[in-house]
Amino acid sequence: MRKTLVLFAAAGLLTSLAACGHNTxxxxxxxxxxxxxxxxxxxxxxxxxxxxxxxAATDGR
Structure with a gap:
């Protein structure tokens, strides 16, 4: 259970950090x-x- 929670937290962090930057x-x-x-x-x-x-999702607004 703990490993699953850590993986979900890491996935959330990855998604939020993936949006950093000005271009692809x-x-x-x-x-x-x-x-x-x-x-x-x-x-x-x-x-x-x-x-x-x-x-791609944010540039196509």
Whole structure:
């Protein structure tokens, strides 16, 4: 149970940090770094993808 809560907290942090930056590259890089800190190489890939997705969603307002 505790591990699940930590993973949910980390996912929330990743999503919020993925929005940092002014363009797609910066947002993807921020997400990748945050993901790498939380979950290593897999987290970096997921964080980078999340950053790119958030950028696409916010730029298309």
């Amino acid at each position: 590259e910066q947002r993807a890089a921020t997400g990748a770094v945050a993901g790498a800190v939380v979950a290593g190489p897999v987290g970096a890939a997921v964080g980078g993808a999340t950053g790119a997705a958030v950028s």
